[in-house]
Amino acid sequence: xxxxxxxxxxxxxxxxxxxxxxxxxxxxxxxxxxxxxxxxxxxxxxxxxxxxxxxxxxxxxxxxxxxxxxxxxxxxxxxxxxxxxxxxxxxxxxxxxxxxxxxxxxxxxxxxxxxxxxxxxxxxxxxxxxxxxxxxxxxxxxxxxxxxxxxxxxxxxxxxxxxxxxxxxxxxxxxxxxxxxxxxxxxxxxxxxxxxxxxxxxxxxxxxxxxxxxxxxxxxxxxxxxxxxxxxxxxxxxxxxxxxxxxxxxxxxxxxxxxxxxxxxxxxxxxxxxxxxxxxxxxxxxxxxxxxxxxxxxxxxxxxxxxxxxxxxxxxxxxxxxxxxxxxxxxxxxxxxxxxxxxxxxxxxxxxxxxxxxxxxxxxxxxxxxxxxxxxxxxxxxxxxxxxxxxxxxxxxxxxxxxxxxxxxxxxxxxxxxxxxxxxxxxxxxxxxxxxxxxxxxxxxxxxxxxxxxxxxxxxxxxxxxxxxxxxxxxxxxxxxxxxxxxxxxxxxxxxxxxxxxxxxxxxxxxxxxxxxxxxxxxxxxxxxxxxxxxxxxxxxxxxxxxxxxxxxxxxxxxxxxxxxxxxxxxxxxxxxxxxxxxxxxxxxxxxxxxxxxxxxxxxxxxxxxxxxxxxxxxxxxxxxxxxxxxxxxxxxxxxxxxxxxxxxxxxxxxxxxxxxxxxxxxxxxxxxxxxxxxxxxxxxxxxxxxxxxxxxxxxxxxxxxxxxxxxxxxxxxxxxxxxxxxxxxxxxxxxxxxxxxxxxxxxxxxxxxxxxxxxxxxxxxxxxxxxxxxxxxxxxxxx
Amino acid sequence: xxxxxxxxxxxxxxxxxxxxxxxxxxxxxxxxxxxxxxxxxxxxxxxxxxxxxxxxxxxxxxxxxxxxxxxxxxxxxxxxxxxxxxxxxxxxxxxxxxxxxxxxxxxxxxxxxxxxxxxxxxxxxxxxxxxxxxxxxxxxxxxxxxxxxxxxxxxxxxxxxxxxxxxxxxxxxxxxx
Ligand code: SF4
Ligand code: SF4
Ligand code: SF4
Numbered sequence: 001x002x003x004x005x006x007x008x009x010x011x012x013x014x015x016x017x018x019x020x021x022x023x024x025x026x027x028x029x030x031x032x033x034x035x036x037x038x039x040x041x042x043x044x045x046x047x048x049x050x051x052x053x054x055x056x057x058x059x060x061x062x063x064x065x066x067x068x069x070x071x072x073x074x075x076x077x078x079x080x081x082x083x084x085x086x087x088x089x090x091x092x093x094x095x096x097x098x099x100x101x102x103x104x105x106x107x108x109x110x111x112x113x114x115x116x117x118x119x120x121x122x123x124x125x126x127x128x129x130x131x132x133x134x135x136x137x138x139x140x141x142x143x144x145x146x147x148x149x150x151x152x153x154x155x156x157x158x159x160x161x162x163x164x165x166x167x168x169x170x171x172x173x174x175x176x177x178x179x180x181x182x183x184x185x186x187x188x189x190x191x192x193x194x195x196x197x198x199x200x201x202x203x204x205x206x207x208x209x210x211x212x213x214x215x216x217x218x219x220x221x222x223x224x225x226x227x228x229x230x231x232x233x234x235x236x237x238x239x240x241x242x243x244x245x246x247x248x249x250x251x252x253x254x255x256x257x258x259x260x261x262x263x264x265x266x267x268x269x270x271x272x273x274x275x276x277x278x279x280x281x282x283x284x285x286x287x288x289x290x291x292x293x294x295x296x297x298x299x300x301x302x303x304x305x306x307x308x309x310x311x312x313x314x315x316x317x318x319x320x321x322x323x324x325x326x327x328x329x330x331x332x333x334x335x336x337x338x339x340x341x342x343x344x345x346x347x348x349x350x351x352x353x354x355x356x357x358x359x360x361x362x363x364x365x366x367x368x369x370x371x372x373x374x375x376x377x378x379x380x381x382x383x384x385x386x387x388x389x390x391x392x393x394x395x396x397x398x399x400x401x402x403x404x405x406x407x408x409x410x411x412x413x414x415x416x417x418x419x420x421x422x423x424x425x426x427x428x429x430x431x432x433x434x435x436x437x438x439x440x441x442x443x444x445x446x447x448x449x450x451x452x453x454x455x456x457x458x459x460x461x462x463x464x465x466x467x468x469x470x471x472x473x474x475x476x477x478x479x480x481x482x483x484x485x486x487x488x489x490x491x492x493x494x495x496x497x498x499x500x501x502x503x504x505x506x507x508x509x510x511x512x513x514x515x516x517x518x519x520x521x522x523x524x525x526x527x528x529x530x531x532x533x534x535x536x537x538x539x540x541x542x543x544x545x546x547x548x549x550x551x552x553x554x555x556x557x558x559x560x561x562x563x564x565x566x567x568x569x570x571x572x573x574x575x576x577x578x579x580x581x582x583x584x585x586x587x588x589x590x591x592x593x594x595x596x597x598x599x600x601x602x603x604x605x606x607x608x609x610x611x612x613x614x615x616x617x618x619x620x621x622x623x624x625x626x627x628x629x630x631x632x633x634x635x636x637x638x639x640x641x642x643x644x645x646x647x648x649x650x651x652x653x654x655x656x657x658x659x660x661x662x663x664x665x666x667x668x669x670x671x672x673x674x675x676x677x678x679x680x681x682x683x684x685x686x687x688x689x690x691x692x693x694x695x696x697x698x699x700x701x702x703x704x705x706x707x708x709x710x711x712x713x714x715x716x717x718x719x720x721x722x723x724x725x726x727x728x729x730x731x732x733x734x735x736x737x738x739x740x741x742x743x744x745x746x747x748x749x750x751x752x753x754x755x756x757x758x759x760x761x762x763x764x765x766x767x768x769x770x771x772x773x774x775x776x777x778x779x780x781x782x783x784x
Numbered sequence: 785x786x787x788x789x790x791x792x793x794x795x796x797x798x799x800x801x802x803x804x805x806x807x808x809x810x811x812x813x814x815x816x817x818x819x820x821x822x823x824x825x826x827x828x829x830x831x832x833x834x835x836x837x838x839x840x841x842x843x844x845x846x847x848x849x850x851x852x853x854x855x856x857x858x859x860x861x862x863x864x865x866x867x868x869x870x871x872x873x874x875x876x877x878x879x880x881x882x883x884x885x886x887x888x889x890x891x892x893x894x895x896x897x898x899x900x901x902x903x904x905x906x907x908x909x910x911x912x913x914x915x916x917x918x919x920x921x922x923x924x925x926x927x928x929x930x931x932x933x934x935x936x937x938x939x940x941x942x943x944x945x946x947x948x949x950x951x952x953x954x955x956x957x958x959x960x961x
Contacts, residue, residue: 065877065881066918066919067911068915069798069914072799082799084799085917085918086918096919418792418794419795421907423906457794520905649905650907652908690875690877691908691911692877693826693856693876693905694857694858696827696857697875730858731861732864733864736872
């Protein structure tokens with residue numbers, strides 16, 4: 001593609017009648033070409049330094065809390081350097097800075113992954129549809145890409161514009177990553193600022209990837225009534241050939257479906273089952289709802305070993321890295337399509353389709369690398385069709401009758417448990433099976449991460465994961481759940497409807513269940529939490545693996561949350577936005593509330609919008625099973641935008657949280673924009689990112705983290721009703737910090753009025769002098 | 785000579801300096817000799833067995849000897865039901881965060897010299913102990929779970945259930961006595 005060449009300039013400060021811009025390094029040519037859809041805000045195309053002061057403001061309240069994973073640094077040849085207990089490395093680095101550096105590197109990996117995904121997607125789509133292909137999300141979405149508008153000041157109109165925005169993102173990721181080189185940054189706060197910068201870029205990259213695929217592939221454009229699809233290990237019709245797509249980049253999966261349809265073989269499920277794992281699965285169902293979702297990443301080994309797949313197509317991200325070996329064990333050929341994950345397979349791009357299929361079917365190669373997506377679509381479909389009668393769903397999960405024999409070598413040495421990421425009693429389960437009792441094995445199926453670390457370490461080579469699956473055969477068949485396919489963005493019309501009740505607090509909050517499947521107690525906890533908050537009238541949004549497992553618990557009538565609740569972004573709605581990259585629509589909705597509802601200028605105005613969201617939009621992310629570097633950058637991107645995030649106990653291994661201290665009143669003061677006075681607003685929200693241990697604790701904190709300084713009296717009362725109600729149910733008492741959230745008597749939930757008044761009296765609470773202010777952290781927004 | 789112990793989770797090897805493994809009377813003596821101990825209990829205490837009771841029952845017994853307790857996760861209700869009023873309800877991250885600060889104590893009565901962790905899921909506990917190891921050098925930590933926690937100052941060396949329960953019983957007796 002010929003790039004429209006902008007002129008790049010840098011300046012410390014730019015002031016004109018319309019604009020006051022800091023630390024600008026903008027693609028002036030491009031901005032000059034841009035129609036004046038809104039006056040340009042202060043921070044177009046921000047570089048690392050541009051929003052540094054915002055980061056420092058945030059981090060002066062939410063101080064980085066470090067939990068190092070390792071005492072050493074081993075990043076350069078001076079190392080390993082012991083950084084424990086205050087020691088410095090050979091380069092002078094201390095443990096806080098080193099831990100922050102690792103966080104930065106994780107966020108860079110996360111952002112780079114979404115970004116290269118977006119780049120691949122956009123380049124592929126430009127090749128297919130041309131760079132002038134319009135960005136059109138339908139008549140109900142005028143603010144098509146809130147991140148793009150907010151961060152860069154550009155209103156993208158075509159695929160070509162998206163490619164241009166990716167140039168900026170790529171530069172930022174490079175800049176941020178370079179700060180991690182030995183002898184560059186030395187301050188943990190500035191490492192964090194770069195992590196925040198690159199994670200903001202991550203949200204823009206996700207937005208680009210998802211919008212590109214929505215507009216070109218005809219995915220739902222924010223449709224609240226997007227169709228229902230099937231999810232679960234038991235959804236496949238095994239009488240048909242099965243194509244299994246693993247990964248996150250749906251371009252290849254779509255080629256399979258297109259090939260089947262064009263060849264008269266019908267849509268997914270007609271003659272060939274097309275199913276997926278992880279986000280590719282989400283996205284094939286957004287393309288055709290007859291496609292199916294096997295489950296999250298944790299089901300990958302299970303489904304491969306079950307022998308269900310007759311051809312496996314891998315694209316990128318979250319692919320089991322020994323996929324070729326595992327697939328070989330069940331005679332399933334693997335077709336790799338991304339040069340980021342080619343798994344040592346031979347490049348067959350130059351060979352004709354028939355020849356490649358022959359190679360795969362004959363077993364002369366366990367798989368191929370085929371980056372030509374159209375060709376790959378045909379190869380995958382044909383291979384599955386031809387392999388099905390040969391393979392006969394050959395599996396390595398033993399029959400239940402063989403469990404006891406396979407477990408008979410177990411010595412109950414405990415090695416498996418001591419290598420299980422979540423400390424499951426797998427040793428006991430296998431040992432019980434040796435004695436003929438399979439109950440514990442079968443129970444572990446519901447919580448096991450499917451990682452097979454237990455098998456790797458067993459001195460007796462017992463295939464513990466396969467035994468779990470064998471013991472759970474009877475229930476796996478029934479694992480079929482209804483899930484609404486990813487609907488993509490939130491409509492501007494929905495934002496207009498709910499903006500006011502969210503900002504005023506009358507809808508108690510927006511809760512986003514996002515991220516991966518490293519759950520401490522299985523996915524059902526996510527389903528339980530999501531249902532609880534939907535029933536309470538919160539807006540529940542979901543994405544990725546969490547959106548899948550949220551369907552795993554049915555209500556009294558046998559309905560999943562997607563059948564029980566409407567799909568609208570409204571009180572009590574349950575909104576599956578889609579795959580990981582669709583997370584940008586959740587953060588995008590917060591931005592849209594500030595812009596569409598509150599009419600805050602959007603264009604290149606990051607600080608003001610983030611400040612608005614932090615103080616007014618009661619949203620909270622819950623990444624209960626976050627495991628990946630992408631989840632690190634997604635969460636950190638939410639944080640920079642003022643949205644708090646809860647991670648599960650495994651999330652403590654990200655090794656950094658941003659924690660406030662409620663008793664530090666000074667840190668929870670803000671400006672009243674009307675008067676310029678500093679006013680204490682209570683610890684709302686108390687933290688920006690925190691790891692919690694149990695689901696019960698998580699529910700209480702979710703309700704609490706939705707409280708915002710700007711809540712109206714009625715809104716605060718509603719939010720406190722849920723916080724107090726959950727607290728009483730789980731802890732059996734009133735929250736001890738209630739006095740920090742009750743501003744006047746009118747804030748007190750009616751249902752608990754007497755009890756709360758009594759409690760407040762005991763702790764010496766007095767009505768606040770300034771209960772209603774116009775809160776901001778930014779001095780420049782003070783109007784006097 | 786000190787025994788060498790493998791961390792409970794094999795991969796959890798933080799560095800060359802790991803917790804001093806302790807069992808038998810030593811555990812009880814360490815707690816008894818602390819001037820300002822703080823007991824931090826987590827959600828696993830509601831699931832782990834202690835004889836025919838739960839680990840939370842042990843925690844309640846220990847708390848009744850006068851050791852202030854911070855109820856993390858959702859352990860508060862169970863402690864109350866056992867007649868213990870915790871000094872605070874916090875997340876484990878919140879109490880760990882504050883323990884780094886030598887000017888903080890749960891009751892305002894002076895800096896803590898021993899943080900006793902018990903019943904907190906292994907990985908999360910390990911991370912919190914790591915924070916304190918690196919950034920709270922004024923503080924000693926001990927894990928009362930039966931799993932070896934290399935990031936603590938003192939930890940049990942992966943004891944068998946009965947041996948571990950004996951240690952805990954001994955703690956109650958000595959601290960009471
Ligand atoms: S980067 Fe610094 S701390 Fe790390 S190994 Fe090299 S000299 Fe040591
Ligand atoms: S590692 Fe193997 S032998 Fe040891 S308890 Fe586990 S399954 Fe049994
Ligand atoms: S496969 Fe399951 S039981 Fe085995 S180590 Fe992984 S999570 Fe634990």
